[in-house]
Amino acid sequence: xxxxxxxxxxVLADARVWKLKDASAAPTRPVWSTGKRALDARxxxxxxxxxxxxxxxxxxxxxxxxxxxxxxxVECQRRIGQGRTEEGPWLVWIAPPxxxxxxxxxxxxxxxxxxxxxxxxxxxxxLWAAEQALSSGVCAAVLLxxxxxxxxxxxxxxxxAEASGALGVLFRPERHRFESSPASLRxxxxxxVHETRIDLLKVQGGRPGPVDLSSA
Amino acid sequence: xxxxxxxLQRLCMHAQQFTSFVxxxxxxxxxxxxxxxxxxxxxxxxxxxxxxxxxRRLALPAxxxxxxxxxxxxxxxxxxxxxxxxxxxxxxxxxxxxxIVCTGWDIERLQTLRAxxxxxxxxxxxxxxxxxxxRVGTATVQxxxxxxxxxxxxxxxxxxxxxxxxxxxxxxxIENVAYLEKALEPLIAACAQFLRERQAGVQAMxxxxxxxxxxxTCVHFGLASITSERRRLTDxxxxxxxxxxxxxxxxxxxxxxxSLQPLAAGSRDAFAGSAGTxxxxxxxxxxxxQLVERLRARLGEDAVYGVIAIPEHRPEAAWRRVHExxxxxxxxxGEKRVDQSAGHxxxxxxxxxxxxxxxxxxELELQRHQIGLILEEGPERIESGWWDGKGVARDYYIAxxxxxxxxxxxxxxxxxxDALQRTxxxxxxxxxxxxxxxxxxxxxx
Numbered sequence: 035x036x037x038x039x040x041x042x043x044x045v046l047a048d049a050r051v052w053k054l055k056d057a058s059a060a061p062t063r064p065v066w067s068t069g070k071r072a073l074d075a076r077x078x079x080x081x082x083x084x085x086x087x088x089x090x091x092x093x094x095x096x097x098x099x100x101x102x103x104x105x106x107x108v109e110c111q112r113r114i115g116q117g118r119t120e121e122g123p124w125l126v127w128i129a130p131p132x133x134x135x136x137x138x139x140x141x142x143x144x145x146x147x148x149x150x151x152x153x154x155x156x157x158x159x160x161l162w163a164a165e166q167a168l169s170s171g172v173c174a175a176v177l178l179x180x181x182x183x184x185x186x187x188x189x190x191x192x193x194x195a196e197a198s199g200a201l202g203v204l205f206r207p208e209r210h211r212f213e214s215s216p217a218s219l220r221x222x223x224x225x226x227v228h229e230t231r232i233d234l235l236k237v238q239g240g241r242p243g244p245v246d247l248s249s250a
Numbered sequence: 251x252x253x254x255x256x257x258l259q260r261l262c263m264h265a266q267q268f269t270s271f272v273x274x275x276x277x278x279x280x281x282x283x284x285x286x287x288x289x290x291x292x293x294x295x296x297x298x299x300x301x302x303x304x305x306r307r308l309a310l311p312a313x314x315x316x317x318x319x320x321x322x323x324x325x326x327x328x329x330x331x332x333x334x335x336x337x338x339x340x341x342x343x344x345x346x347x348x349x350i351v352c353t354g355w356d357i358e359r360l361q362t363l364r365a366x367x368x369x370x371x372x373x374x375x376x377x378x379x380x381x382x383x384x385r386v387g388t389a390t391v392q393x394x395x396x397x398x399x400x401x402x403x404x405x406x407x408x409x410x411x412x413x414x415x416x417x418x419x420x421x422x423x424i425e426n427v428a429y430l431e432k433a434l435e436p437l438i439a440a441c442a443q444f445l446r447e448r449q450a451g452v453q454a455m456x457x458x459x460x461x462x463x464x465x466x467t468c469v470h471f472g473l474a475s476i477t478s479e480r481r482r483l484t485d486x487x488x489x490x491x492x493x494x495x496x497x498x499x500x501x502x503x504x505x506x507x508x509s510l511q512p513l514a515a516g517s518r519d520a521f522a523g524s525a526g527t528x529x530x531x532x533x534x535x536x537x538x539x540q541l542v543e544r545l546r547a548r549l550g551e552d553a554v555y556g557v558i559a560i561p562e563h564r565p566e567a568a569w570r571r572v573h574e575x576x577x578x579x580x581x582x583x584g585e586k587r588v589d590q591s592a593g594h595x596x597x598x599x600x601x602x603x604x605x606x607x608x609x610x611x612x613e614l615e616l617q618r619h620q621i622g623l624i625l626e627e628g629p630e631r632i633e634s635g636w637w638d639g640k641g642v643a644r645d646y647y648i649a650x651x652x653x654x655x656x657x658x659x660x661x662x663x664x665x666x667x668d669a670l671q672r673t674x675x676x677x678x679x680x681x682x683x684x685x686x687x688x689x690x691x692x693x694x695x
Contacts, residue, residue: 096675096693100600124538131601135692136557136569138598146558151571152545153553163545172537225675 346372599692
């Protein structure tokens, strides 16, 4: 929504404005821990940034890729539910590849009564649903699984996430790795010999490169 | 008459001009409680005559009778005795003359009574209660008590099914959906007003678009929660109309509501503004019903759902989809999670397969002692459900793939052999204990 910025401070406080100079400083927006200390240490602020789009590139499932976000989802449901009520503690999962198993999520601490699963018929509808959910202002986090999409849609998702302060997570196949993406954080998840390998491809305000999870 | 239920419901509407309490007695009778109406519409003779006149106007050959108890009045009417009894003491004397057939009891009971030499109610009333109860059952004695007003028998009142229905016809045919939306506005406003007056809301609506030559187009739309808000009705209708391809120009349209449902307290517009001051716990959720509606209007009703965990040992039965979301409930931070399945020892996978996938290769390898899957944790024995025919006896393991043997079912089958080389997927597998077969049931994503 276009609106007149009151002052320079307001402009700088807007999540859509990326400040190159102090990018290494801790962002004022809240971050949510990934549950893995080695990964937290590599992310600016020490966790998943809210009000942004995170892109996860992976080709298979069963690598603990959702697990990377579950602690953050639990925390954002809890934290927002208690204090800041302007953002609703709802989670929306759009087009997950399999049936999300409710007992597992409950075991991890997810509030199932605040989880919405959306099964759109096509990729365009999935993107539309994601944009609706992100910009509605009632969702704390939106997770979206897609096979492919274009740059324009990703930009719209990113803007919606930044405007509403929600966490947007997009899972897509690894073949998109070398395409440009507006996401503020991109990581590739693949199978290592002993455990999951995480490569940070793009980190706004941080340093890309592989993450050594075994040291955690 | 096969439509007697429908006819009776229509007659109830007529009867409601005389009393607020009308009850249907299938198959062919109506019971009106008129005692409360006597002061306003009485005396009794006049009211009775008015009611009879009402049936005559409808060209209905009806019999009527008035008695201090509803059941007695029914019996008199069936026997075609248009009596008007006000005094309960006079009731047994009047009843005595009635044939027992008018009670509508089943044929066996009536035959038993006839064999006892009973043809009229008077003879029946003279019989000793205990003996009568033994011979034809206590239900008979109870019916007599109800008819004589000795026992109270509550009846269910007829409640009319009300709907909002409004139509508008256009002077010229409309081909543009945007104009339709504009034309719908007054209809929606009228509907919202109608609902507000009745303190009711709807969860489903129907819009009928009439064409000149083609059959009418019917657009159904559902709402995520019961509402009477104009804004939400407009919002959902606009979504539906936006995706509609008009088959032909529209000549007129009709907006029909689903059945009215009572509004939940506190969901009215009037209080929306003050929600921020009173604790504010609910105001963060204001947009969720709207979001769900918008998604459902475009993606379909079944495309948006929630999940719940069920305390049940069989993994496939331990969860369920829910389409009625607890959208209006206020989230309480300190509340204990009741649906957490705390009893499980081993962690559960994030993805569950719709049906367990057989792993035939694994069996072969186990036979050859070449294990392609490392069983990391387990077994967790789940043996349950023998009582409902869907029993399971399984040993569950958390397994990790070792190089080059297995992989999870591939959502992208186009990729080549390199996927085989990748390792360390965490899987949830089980061995059926009777057949010793292995299955994949979930993935730790």
